[in-house]
Amino acid sequence: MKKYIFVFILLIMMFIPFQSFGASESVNNFIYIVVNDDLISFHDTYPIVRKGITYVPIGALAEYLNIEIRWDQKSYCVFLTKNDQQIVLDLSSKSLFTKEGQIITDSVFLENNHTMAPYKFIANYFGYQVSYIGEGPIARAKDESLSVGDDELFFMLQNKILKEKERILGEIQKKKEAEAQRKELLLREKGKIVYITFDDGPTIYTEKIIHILDQYHAKATFFMLSGRIKTYKNVVRKLMGEGHAVGLHGVSHNAKKIYKSPNTVVSEMNSCNTSLQEATGTKTNLIRVPYGSAPYMTKPYRKAVEIAGYKMWDWNVDSRDSLGKNISPSVVIRNVKNQVKKQKTPIILLHERSTTVKALPEILKYLKENGYTPIPISKTQQPINFWNRKY
Ligand SMILES: [Zn+2]
CATH class of the missing domain: 3.30.457.10 (Copper amine oxidase-like, N-terminal domain)
Incomplete structure (x- = not known):
């Protein structure tokens, strides 16, 4: 492996x-x-x-x-x-x-x-x-x-x-994407894979996170906000360069604004994509909407992002690392461990916070000990969403 x-x-x-x-x-x-x-x-x-x-x-x-x-x-x-x-x-x-x-x-x-x-x-x-x-x-x-x-x-x-x-x-x-897909299939057949995802970045913690991931040979996916991509261009380039995947998380992170209509979701993702392109020269089709696809992403919303060519990802393991200011790393670790076991392909939701940085080594250690291989989400992979979370 x-x-x-x-x-x-x-x-x-x-x-x-x-x-x-x-x-x-x-x-x-x-x-x-x-x-x-x-x-x-x-x-x-x-x-x-x-x-x-x-x-x-x-x-x-x-x-x-x-x-x-x-x-x-x-x-x-x-x-x-x-x-x-x-x-x-x-x-x-x-x-x-x-x-x-x-x-x-x-x-x-x-x-x-x-x-x-x-x-x-x-x-x-x-x-x-x-x-x-x-x-x-x-x-x-x-x-x-x-x-x-x-x-x-x-x-x-x-x-x-x-x-x-x-x-x-x-x-x-194209070759590179086909190769990544082939490797992924191989990993799926040979063992357990896990997707580790970080929302709301990049932040001052991103480099630290990349460093920890690297120590465990783990690759993750970062769903990032437009404004922060602009602020941390070099960090985005660095994480892409190290083989992590990038996804879009919109502009406002404000439910009232982004979910105003199906079009506002698409246009926030489009401007986020433009920021990504300006920072790195490449675009992506991976998105995660703020707060996940429920309850806001009703059928017309889902249709709109699909037509716009985006693949929307939720999660099936919620670390709850963004709930409250004083959540301790041990609670985050416990949340992850308890839920990972129940999923065929765990997709872990994490945020770029100091608690998460503290919890990350233990989470990665656990995943490694239990035979999981953390890989980045590929652009071609069928998304996992709340409505098909047992995928
Ligand atoms: Zn978010």
Whole structure:
């Protein structure tokens, strides 16, 4: 179980630069491949620069370089041929061999089941010159059929490159979500999962909470208020970066205002989402309405948030940590323990308060000892609500 969480965290870590800047680890090292004047589109697996060498998924590039490509399962080799020239990419020895006897070791590898091979060497071998253009950056293979010089190329392809980048980022995001879903299913099958949720933040306590969660390798979901997201932008970025999920909790937290009509609920969530986007560059579809979905979220209200694309979450374990000023941590801990046992998939309601911070280590310890894995709520997960709390 621990191993899966670790892999899960690693996967999330890999995508952090991508979230904040718009590029994954691989996209940070991403390089655009141009053959003469054409920008080449790659799907699923992308060119990558490692130690100054550009590697490309050769299967996707071969046709643009007019190379014949053949995969031989028996020898575990890829054969690249053009006229009487040939390169063999040997995946078992990770080496490249030319017909003329050149050997480059450590130059061939598999990435998502695609053979990656050194771009420049292969292009050169088959008669192309390769130039690197800092803007993009672009690695361009060219023969005599090009129409613009290197200095004009980026300008000419700028829009295409932007679109390409967006497409790739979208692809990576989708992959990441599918992977998270897969891990979640696995966890569901293998053991007990628990969703720990914190409402009304971010606050001065958020960083402390993240720190405690981290000590127990636990991931949580934070349903946050618009104004506080604006105040604690860095904290929001930090918690997302560490693999916790974010959800919306509206703007006013005032029942008279937010529940005025179905539309006011949607518009509060929308402005909260805008704050989230301004702080982190991403939006979410996860919401929790103030005080939970009962009694205010009657059918027309539920319909409205559903049409707006939101997934509304309640809880089935109420820690009661926000009742009264002097509630002691031990009462909060007892409340959680008593209710967790009764739920198939516990969703624990907590708030960002000093009492909760004090109670949290004991709660996490209890969950761990009882075989629960605390994971973040995913955007695709079917919500659990008061009316289906035994889910
Ligand atoms: Zn609240």
